[in-house]
Amino acid sequence: MEYLLLAIHSVFIGNLILSKFLGICPFLGVSKKLSTALGMAMAVLFVMVMASTVTFLLYTYLLLPFDLGYLRTIVFILVIASLVQLTEMVIQKISPALYEALGIYLPLITTNCAILGVAIDTIEKGHNFVGMLTYSFFGAVGFALALLLFAGIRERMETSDIPNSFKGAASSLIVAGILSLAFMGFAGLVPG
Amino acid sequence: MNGILIAIVVLFGTGLALGLLLAYFSKVFHVEEDPRIDQIEEVLPGANCGACGMAGCRDYAKACVGEGEPPACPVGGAAVSSAVAKILGTVAQDVEAMVALVKCAGTEKRATARGPLEGVNRCAEAFLLGGNKDCRHGCMGYGDCVRVCPADAITIYQGNVAIVDADKCIGCGLCVQACPSHVISMVPKSRTVHVLCNSKDIAALTRTSCTVGCIGCRICARSDAAFVIEDNLASFTGTTAESTVPYVCPNDVIVDTRAFSVRAFVESDRAREDFTAAKTEFKEKERLEKLAAAEAKKAAAAKAAQEKAAAEGSAKEGKDE
Numbered sequence: 001m002e003y004l005l006l007a008i009h010s011v012f013i014g015n016l017i018l019s020k021f022l023g024i025c026p027f028l029g030v031s032k033k034l035s036t037a038l039g040m041a042m043a044v045l046f047v048m049v050m051a052s053t054v055t056f057l058l059y060t061y062l063l064l065p066f067d068l069g070y071l072r073t074i075v076f077i078l079v080i081a082s083l084v085q086l087t088e089m090v091i092q093k094i095s096p097a098l099y100e101a102l103g104i105y106l107p108l109i110t111t112n113c114a115i116l117g118v119a120i121d122t123i124e125k126g127h128n129f130v131g132m133l134t135y136s137f138f139g140a141v142g143f144a145l146a147l148l149l150f151a152g153i154r155e156r157m158e159t160s161d162i163p164n165s166f167k168g169a170a171s172s173l174i175v176a177g178i179l180s181l182a183f184m185g186f187a188g189l190v191p192g
Numbered sequence: 193m194n195g196i197l198i199a200i201v202v203l204f205g206t207g208l209a210l211g212l213l214l215a216y217f218s219k220v221f222h223v224e225e226d227p228r229i230d231q232i233e234e235v236l237p238g239a240n241c242g243a244c245g246m247a248g249c250r251d252y253a254k255a256c257v258g259e260g261e262p263p264a265c266p267v268g269g270a271a272v273s274s275a276v277a278k279i280l281g282t283v284a285q286d287v288e289a290m291v292a293l294v295k296c297a298g299t300e301k302r303a304t305a306r307g308p309l310e311g312v313n314r315c316a317e318a319f320l321l322g323g324n325k326d327c328r329h330g331c332m333g334y335g336d337c338v339r340v341c342p343a344d345a346i347t348i349y350q351g352n353v354a355i356v357d358a359d360k361c362i363g364c365g366l367c368v369q370a371c372p373s374h375v376i377s378m379v380p381k382s383r384t385v386h387v388l389c390n391s392k393d394i395a396a397l398t399r400t401s402c403t404v405g406c407i408g409c410r411i412c413a414r415s416d417a418a419f420v421i422e423d424n425l426a427s428f429t430g431t432t433a434e435s436t437v438p439y440v441c442p443n444d445v446i447v448d449t450r451a452f453s454v455r456a457f458v459e460s461d462r463a464r465e466d467f468t469a470a471k472t473e474f475k476e477k478e479r480l481e482k483l484a485a486a487e488a489k490k491a492a493a494a495k496a497a498q499e500k501a502a503a504e505g506s507a508k509e510g511k512d513e
Contacts, residue, residue, distance in 0.1 A: 078206060
């Protein structure tokens with residue numbers, strides 16, 4: 001039950017993009033088409049769970065024993081960057097099809113703040129291992145949800161008649177704001 | 193002090209371990225890629241313009257080494273095509289480098305205006321309102337093509353006629369797509385003769401709306417078979433023509449880029465004057481030649497008649513005897 005609540009919380013209430021404002025760059029950058037948004041969402045899901053797991057283990061078994069909690073940001077960045085690099089190599093070798101599908105998004109999310117944000121947040125919140133897995137997985141699901149919703153809206157906006165000065169980034173940001181407001185409505189869903 | 197030391201060691205150790213890991217795995221998971229892909233990518237223009245239909249030059253290079261022949265790179269032209277063929281070990285596709293051409297010389301002085309359209313600043317808008325010139329087929333000059341051109345190759349002369357700089361044009365064809373009047377078309381870079389008009393109206397209409405409009409009179413087609421007339425509009429389909437070909441056109445629509453650049457022909461009054469002078473000279477010469485020919489013919493005919501008469505006379509004399 002505790003994990004179910006955590007899952008719902010991380011998808012809707014504490015949505016990474018719409019209430020924590022992490023990962024805005026891919027949110028605006030790759031949301032022009034539904035298909036690319038889906039590719040990005042899958043890549044984020046994959047990397048987020050993997051990166052959180054590795055950083056969690058590293059934090060618990062390397063940094064904490066040496067009392068080096070303050071080094072976590074730099075170590076996490078280091079680990080995430082090389083991990084993504086490594087994953088890319090492995091995927092390219094093992095599954096070229098998946099490599100083609102993820103394409104440019106995999107290296108792009110190396111520096112995605114949502115990944116680092118979740119890795120740090122899960123430690124901040126003091127989750128255990130299963131809690132960390134739940135949090136990172138459903139955090140990524142929430143990311144995917146927001147991204148896909150936004151991409152769908154933007155695809156529709158392409159064909160609608162928008163005043164010239166609102167075209168492109170301007171209307172996208174307004175939509176993002178409204179979407180964020182809508183997600184605020186979930187706030188009372190889970191207590192705490 | 194100890195804490196700092198441990199921090200340094202841990203950070204250094206982590207970095208080193210990850211670095212070694214990456215180095216090791218890049219060897220283990222090394223993927224053999226066709227080395228020709230890199231080679232081809234190097235000889236491609238690298239503009240990632242997408243004119244070939246691929247997402248970028250890298251994708252194009254991949255398509256080259258894969259099965260099936262991708263279309264030739266329209267930006268690079270023959271040079272790139274042969275370089276790619278050399279890497280692949282095949283024969284080069286024959287590819288013409290193409291450039292965009294605005295087929296209109298209807299400046300303010302030459303094409304009559306329908307009056308300014310208030311609040312319009314796009315060709316697409318102006319086109320919906322019927323254009324800003326009496327001629328529906330000409331360049332409206334709001335610069336939709338300028339906005340899409342990735343090479344900054346297009347300029348607008350006096351807000352009226354767009355002109356493509358053929359040297360800067362990379363041949364991507366984006367302006368052709370953007371132009372609502374379809375006044376821009378892609379032509380082979382090597383072509384030296386152009387018909388600078390896009391009017392498909394009947395002669396009477398074209399004549400009233402523009403002084404340099406093609407009326408489809410077919411005079412050029414009679415002097416050179418490479419001119420094709422379709423929908424009251426001539427177009428040149430060859431590569432080059434006699435330098436005197438532009439002079440036959442009664443409305444000065446044809447430009448020979450060996451004599452005048454398209455830009456000069458549209459913009460410069462001086463070039464037009466020079467052209468008119470050369471044309472008058474040519475016409476005068478032609479007239480004199482015709483006169484001389486007629487005279488020579490007349491003389492020849494007279495001579496023949498005389499000879500005939502003489503021959504008949506002598507035959508008659510012979511008969512008499």
